[in-house]
Amino acid sequence: MEEENNRTETSIKTSPHRERICKCGCGESFIPKRRDQVYKNSRHANYAYNHGKRKQKTFGQKTAESQLRKNDKILEKYYKLCEKEVVIVFSLNLISDGFDHSFYIGNESKEGFMYSKTYNYLFYEYEKNGRKLTRIIKQKNKIYVKR
Numbered sequence: 714m715e716e717e718n719n720r721t722e723t724s725i726k727t728s729p730h731r732e733r734i735c736k737c738g739c740g741e742s743f744i745p746k747r748r749d750q751v752y753k754n755s756r757h758a759n760y761a762y763n764h765g766k767r768k769q770k771t772f773g774q775k776t777a778e779s780q781l782r783k784n785d786k787i788l789e790k791y792y793k794l795c796e797k798e799v800v801i802v803f804s805l806n807l808i809s810d811g812f813d814h815s816f817y818i819g820n821e822s823k824e825g826f827m828y829s830k831t832y833n834y835l836f837y838e839y840e841k842n843g844r845k846l847t848r849i850i851k852q853k854n855k856i857y858v859k860r
């Protein structure tokens with residue numbers, strides 16, 4: 714936890730770092746105590762953690778990546794749970810786990826289905842008896858993702 718940075722005046726004299734704008738989106742400036750300090754204090758850091766990613770458009774790219782990773786993990790969970798070549802689950806189950814069908818990295822046609830790709834899996838959503846289902850298969854050629 715970082716300390717409250719209330720004594721701005723003394724910080725100006727002692728800190729070797731330049732004043733910067735807090736990254737939480739509050740617009741306030743502060744004198745960092747450490748080179749890698751990006752938030753004014755722990756309160757601002759917590760705020761950014763809870764709200765920042767959704768509020769700031771500059772985080773859009775990062776959010777897309779994290780949703781893709783999340784999608785991949787959720788598909789993996791169901792795929793491993795069922796232990797089949799082709800896994801079919803109710804889309805609602807995926808969604809309640811945080812899956813978002815609109816995030817994928819490409820398409821691939823297989824066995825007559827136009828699948829959407831995540832890093833390691835392919836999914837295809839369709840409707841049957843008024844319920845949405847998602848068909849999941851594993852990708853043959855894994856895409857290695859650097860973290």
Ligand SMILES: [Zn+2]
Pocket residue numbers: 735736737738739740741752753757
């Ligand atoms: Zn802030």
